[in-house]
Amino acid sequence: MAAVQGHLSNGADGPDGTDAGGEDTPPAFRHAVAALCGVRVRPEVELDPTPPPRRLAPYSYALEAVVTGAPGDDEELAEGRLILLHDPAGHDAWRGTFRLVTLVHADLEPEIAADPLLPEVCWSWLTGALEARGLPYGEPSGTVTRASSHYFGAMGEREPSTRIEIRASWTWLLYTSPSPRDTR
Numbered sequence: 689m690a691a692v693q694g695h696l697s698n699g700a701d702g703p704d705g706t707d708a709g710g711e712d713t714p715p716a717f718r719h720a721v722a723a724l725c726g727v728r729v730r731p732e733v734e735l736d737p738t739p740p741p742r743r744l745a746p747y748s749y750a751l752e753a754v755v756t757g758a759p760g761d762d763e764e765l766a767e768g769r770l771i772l773l774h775d776p777a778g779h780d781a782w783r784g785t786f787r788l789v790t791l792v793h794a795d796l797e798p799e800i801a802a803d804p805l806l807p808e809v810c811w812s813w814l815t816g817a818l819e820a821r822g823l824p825y826g827e828p829s830g831t832v833t834r835a836s837s838h839y840f841g842a843m844g845e846r847e848p849s850t851r852i853e854i855r856a857s858w859t860w861l862l863y864t865s866p867s868p869r870d871t872r
Contacts, residue, residue, distance in 0.1 A: 717747045717774045720786060720860070724749065724772060732756050738769065745773035745787070755794075766794035772860070783827050786860040790814075794852050796834070801850035807832035814856050830856030 729735060733755050740750035748771055755766040773787040800806065810832045818825050833853045839846040 713747065714774065714776050716776070716785070717749075720772060720774065721749050724751075729753075732758065732761075740771055744771075744789075745775045745779070747774040747776075748772060766792060768792035781827070782859045784859040784861065787857055788860050789857040790854070792852075792854045796850045796852050798848070798850055801834050801836065801852070806834060806852070810852060810854050811856075814854065818858070824861035825858040826861050828856065828858040830854065 733753055736752045736754075738750045738752040740748035742748070750769065750771045753766075753768045753770065754764055755768075757763045757765060769791045771789040773782075773789065775782075775785055778785050779787070803809070811830065814830070815828065831854075833855075834850060835853070836848065836850045838848045
C-alpha cells in the first residue's frame with residue numbers, strides 16, 4: 689500500500705509532495721493534509737500528485753488516482769481526482785471551512801449502463817462509503833453522468849463504449865469549524 693501525496697496550491701509542498709506548506713499555511717490545513725498523507729490505499733490504486741486548482745479556495749491540495757485490475761495488471765478500470773479545498777474564513781455554500789471535491793470516470797458494461805437506477809446507486813456508493821467509515825460530512829452535492837459512444841467512419845471498427853462520471857463534493861466536517869458567516 690502506498691502513502692498519499694499531492695501538491696499544494698501555494699507551491700509550498702516539497703519535492704515529494706508531502707509537505708503541507710510553511711508557517712503561513714493554517715495549522716488546520718496542515719493537519720488535514722497530513723491526515724490525507726497518512727491514508728493507505730489498496731495495491732491496485734495508484735496515486736500521483738497533481739497541481740490543484742488555484743482559484744477555488746486560498747489553500748488546496750490535489751491527487752490523481754488510477755485503478756487497475758489485479759496488481760501488475762495494466763488495464764485501467766477507473767481514474768479520478770480528489771481535491772481538498774480550505775478557506776479559513778469559511779465559505780457560505782460549504783457551510784464550513786473545508787471541502788472535498790472528487791471526479792471519477794469508469795468504463796461500464798452495457799448491461800450495467802442500461803440500469804435506470806444506476807445514477808442513484810452510484811451516488812449511494814459515495815454517501816454509503818462516507819457513512820460506513822463514520823466520516824462526518826455535510827452539504828453534499830454532485831452529478832452522475834453516463835455517456836455512450838458509438839463509432840463511425842475511420843473509427844467504425846471500435847466497439848461501442850459506455851462510461852460513468854461521478855462529480856461530487858461535500859464539506860469535510862472532521863476538520864472544519866462553523867464558518868464565521870454561518871452564525872445564523
